[in-house]
Amino acid sequence: MLRELRRRWRSYRYRFVPWLALNLRRQRRTLRYVPESSQDKIIADEDVFETLLKIFKALFINDFSRQAEILALLPEVKCQYLELLTVEQKRSKVNSCNHQSQHVFSPEEVLFNTLGFAVSRDRSSLVSAGTGVFVTKGFVPKGTVVSMYPGTVYRKHEPIFFQSLGNPFIFRCIDGVLIDGNDKGLSRSVYRSCSRRDQLGPFQMSDESWLTATLQNPLAVGQYVNNCSHEKTANVCYQEFDVPGHFPVELKQYLPNIVYSHDIESHLRCVVLVTLRDIKQGEELFSNYYTVVS
Numbered sequence: 253m254l255r256e257l258r259r260r261w262r263s264y265r266y267r268f269v270p271w272l273a274l275n276l277r278r279q280r281r282t283l284r285y286v287p288e289s290s291q292d293k294i295i296a297d298e299d300v301f302e303t304l305l306k307i308f309k310a311l312f313i314n315d316f317s318r319q320a321e322i323l324a325l326l327p328e329v330k331c332q333y334l335e336l337l338t339v340e341q342k343r344s345k346v347n348s349c350n351h352q353s354q355h356v357f358s359p360e361e362v363l364f365n366t367l368g369f370a371v372s373r374d375r376s377s378l379v380s381a382g383t384g385v386f387v388t389k390g391f392v393p394k395g396t397v398v399s400m401y402p403g404t405v406y407r408k409h410e411p412i413f414f415q416s417l418g419n420p421f422i423f424r425c426i427d428g429v430l431i432d433g434n435d436k437g438l439s440r441s442v443y444r445s446c447s448r449r450d451q452l453g454p455f456q457m458s459d460e461s462w463l464t465a466t467l468q469n470p471l472a473v474g475q476y477v478n479n480c481s482h483e484k485t486a487n488v489c490y491q492e493f494d495v496p497g498h499f500p501v502e503l504k505q506y507l508p509n510i511v512y513s514h515d516i517e518s519h520l521r522c523v524v525l526v527t528l529r530d531i532k533q534g535e536e537l538f539s540n541y542y543t544v545v546s
């Protein structure tokens with residue numbers, strides 16, 4: 253019996269450490285079952301990659317006039333984007349050859365124009381659950397990347413003790429990697445300092461704007477998604493995604509994650525939230541903080 257108990261405990265993958273501790277005694281807990289860790293992914297990595305590329309490129313083009321320093325160092329990339337910009341301008345019927353006079357949209361508008369929906373934080377529909385995340389505009393089909401979980405990425409055994417004290421935003425990946433998505437206090441300072449450490453001249457390796465009210469990447473709100481209940485079932489699911497080495501350097505400025513320590517060469521871990529069903533405008537996103545991998 254003890255062995256069975258130990259096996260069950262090992263197969264339990266809790267997503268948020270303090271949340272689990274507070275809820276261990278609750279009887280009516282909702283769990284997500286995954287037959288094997290390899291089957292944890294709802295959509296293929298290539299689909300996640302394509303979606304991120306699509307939205308990040310759209311954000312970059314929208315912000316073209318502010319990317320001059322980067323583009324001056326990447327002439328061949330500049331040509332590609334100039335072509336895309338021309339197509340985009342023709343599509344939105346802006347009759348101008350001068351990219352300086354392009355119409356600039358807000359990042360939320362870019363998200364809506366590119367993926368057909370917008371998401372943002374607001375007071376949760378659950379009493380006493382604080383802030384949540386809502387689809388504010390459009391429609392999100394099943395199997396879509398609807399959000400990203402921002403934060404500092406800690407590999408196993410990296411020091412997170414002080415940052416974790418009373419912190420409900422520490423996300424645990426299936427392989428034990430932790431992501432601290434808290435936008436306040438020590439967590440905030442650590443993220444900022446790691447992000448600035450990794451900046452190479454004009455090339456930012458990550459996005460810091462999720463720490464502020466003005467997001468550059470409008471998907472980076474996943475840390476505010478609340479846990480489902482029996483009344484409000486989960487409509488999104490966390491999915492881990494390792495950023496491949498060939499990810500375009502000019503688009504890394506929109507990645508809302510940074511490694512705590514880069515002593516070891518490894519791919520940056522990101523976590524995206526994928527829809528489990530179609531989601532309509534006005535609906536709140538709910539994930540499952542508890543996952544059991546058999």
Ligand SMILES: C[S@@+](CC[C@H](N)C(=O)[O-])C[C@H]1O[C@@H](n2cnc3c(N)ncnc32)[C@H](O)[C@@H]1O
Nearest residue numbers: 271380381382383420421475476477478479480
């Ligand atoms: C990752 S944070 C989510 C964002 C949080 N709602 C906020 O306003 O900061 C996790 C915390 O949200 C709250 N929470 C999440 N799901 C909840 C639920 N279903 N009911 C009540 N509180 C919830 C708990 O306080 C939990 O520790």
